[in-house]
Amino acid sequence: MKSGLLVVVSGPAGVGKGTVVRKMMELSDNVVLSISATSRSPRPSEMEGENYFFKTKEQFEEMIKNDQLIEWVDYCGNYYGTPREFVCSEIEKGHIVILEIEVEGALHVRKLFPECVLCFIVPPDGNELENRLRGRGTENEETIQKRLLRAREEFQFLDQYDYMILNDNIESAANRFIHIIESEKMRIIRNKDLIQEFKNI
């Protein structure tokens, strides 16, 4: 990793990850979002290169084989993964790259890029998460129960993250996220060249 910063964001379904990330990006410069590749079919509202890079199963397996993904999963029979090239070239340019991925993928990315920052978005409390899942009105009881169970599983990984961002309110959560990015840029370990200059004064 050169001058940029790789920031991984996870959090349970219904916690508002996407909304917080988008709001944070509106308020920031120099931040880019990594777009995942997937082998699932596009939904009517989804755009190639905006929501996902849509691939056939064969194309995706070719990407795996050629080590073109920094992490990938097979979820319910569909592949999802993070293309390596975009992430690496944006970091080289000094940009801040946001990866919105699940806990298992996040921990894998941490191994490949030990200097990345892992953020976990949490709801004000567990009831709130349940309310938000129900509030969507789009899922049946079984799906809601499955998502809550998955949220419980994901919370078990919290200790392996660096930061916890409370999403009680989109604007506050986005500002918390900005505090993390701005402070991480100031970390001594990310400024070795500048420090050497001061040492040689």
Add this chain to the structure above:
Amino acid sequence: MKSGLLVVVSGPAGVGKGTVVRKMMELSDNVVLSISATSRSPRPSEMEGENYFFKTKEQFEEMIKNDQLIEWVDYCGNYYGTPREFVCSEIEKGHIVILEIEVEGALHVRKLFPECVLCFIVPPDGNELENRLRGRGTENEETIQKRLLRAREEFQFLDQYDYMILNDNIESAANRFIHIIESEKMRIIRNKDLIQEFKNI
């Protein structure tokens, strides 16, 4: 350390530590400044309990003997140190305690309070530091050279700090400081109780 946060600030003479800290405190809640004890005589403008706690040499040595200081130095025949009680009681209350101390003291505090945050304020570059020292117009050439030599010594400790705060402008530096404090509050290691709650949802 319970719920508060101990933040150590260092930086060479002339870098504007005091001004940045004061500006940051104007813009923040819940932040308190630790007042040092010293055995040197008060200058005409200095107030007991505001600039320093003024002690006799004997009183100061009594404090050392009774382990009432978390760090102290003998500098040019005068003692300077950080009273333990204020720091510990403010941290217990959940406050953010700022210690403005030199590099050797800072590294000693890190040993006693491994979870503290070490910040180093740096000038835009070395020339700027020299200009600022000269700009004060109060020191002779010998003193300026001594301070620059000391700055060089202090910069050698930069690697042992957590964050580097660039002071190109007071307001910007104060805001950078706030980013660090706000993000440190969100660190997973400082939120163990809350994380346990999420794990038990």
